[in-house]
Amino acid sequence: MTITASAPAALSAEWELHEPYALLPSVGPLQCGPHDPTVIFRDGAAWLAFRNDDGAATLRLSQRGGLRSSSVHATAWGPGASLALASVPQLAGLVDDWSGFDSPAFAAALPELARKGRYLQPGLRLPATGRMLDAVVRVILEQKVTGLEAKRAWRYLVTRFGDPAPAAPGAPRELRLPPTAAQWRRVPSWEWHRAGVDSKRSATALRAAGVASGLERLAGLDAAGVHAGLCSIPGIGVWTAAEVLQRTHGCPDSISVGDFHLAAFVGAALTGERTDDAGMLELLKPWAGQRQRVVRMLYASGFRKQAYGPRLSPEDHRRR
Structure with a gap:
């Protein structure tokens, strides 16, 4: 370099x-x-x-x-x-x-x-940001909602409460910094509501912002330590911890147990039949230590499971 x-x-x-x-x-x-x-x-x-x-x-x-x-x-x-x-x-x-x-x-x-x-995808690698709070809040917004809802909420809150990025020639004008812990704590309840974030997720995000310094110290721990530290925060469970680890640590083994789609996808890809979380973990057991890489390669293959019934529809929490 x-x-x-x-x-x-x-x-x-x-x-x-x-x-x-x-x-x-x-x-x-x-x-x-x-x-x-x-x-x-x-x-x-x-x-x-x-x-x-x-x-x-x-x-x-x-x-x-x-x-x-x-x-x-x-x-x-x-x-x-x-x-x-x-x-x-x-x-x-x-x-x-x-x-x-x-x-x-x-x-x-x-x-x-x-x-x-x-x-x-021979050139695919796993990124690791090391930035805990940014990842934790983003993943909290993704809990139990559609991807469309989570992306909208993140975009709205960052645009509304994040600061402009340092000036750079040719940079996109809309580029912004994620809010700091203090900025997250100052988001009013009605702004969470306007972003489509229900009270449970907003309360969890505020708890995470309240222990931001402790969260950032988790960046130096191994996957087990990060998992335990995150799950000690009310409102954060195994799915959220796994999703955070994938982004902050590039964990090659982190599996999102509890994901709405993942177990069915892995089961269909490996056996032709859908399965649950326990079945997914059993199927992936031969590749322990590399299970996230295996999942990424299953997606990279282009395989898609058969869809049954209607898709999960976004909920409008702003009218509640």
Whole structure:
């Protein structure tokens, strides 16, 4: 990695890669829908806004070259620019190690669909932001609602209560920083209501914001420690903890038990029949330690389970 000052208010770094890597699919899970104001994909680049110990940062990531030999270029602006650049290898999944998954012995034991997914997405990596509060609030908003509802709520609250991202040439005008813990705590009850967030989820988000400093310390723990710490907060259970771990730690084994769709999807992909959470965990047991990677490859294969009955409809909590 080399770091240079590309302009008085910017720092740049570049990482040379000589193995398969795909930037946008790897950082894609960090975006909460196509209208997320904190993560925006535009013209082949990823723009991100966040805070670290030094302050706010705007980060632009782009990839040059081919799939198997390329470079990832990062430019950061704002008081947190230096730490933002230092976080790129983890944030973009550049240090995510798939060697065990890709070993001949392990690969041979994978289900056919997972092998197909890895063939189609050889450059996919798992990102790890290390930023706990941002991930926790986002996932709380996703509890027991449709994805459409959760994405709308996140967009509304960030746009309404987050700060503008540090100025950067060419940055999307709508790019914003997620609210700080103090800003989350100041969101009035009626604004949660306008965002379509029910009182249970808003109360959980406020509890998380109230222990934000403790949450951020979880970033340095292993998956078991993070899971235990998160589940000690009322309103946060195993599903929320797993979803957070996937984003903050790039956990290769984190499985979202309790997800509305996941168990049925895994069962249909591996056996042709739907199953429940217990059945999903039993099916994935041979790949313990790599279960999240297996699930990601099942999705990457293009397999989709058969749909039965009507889809879950969004609820309008604003009229309650």
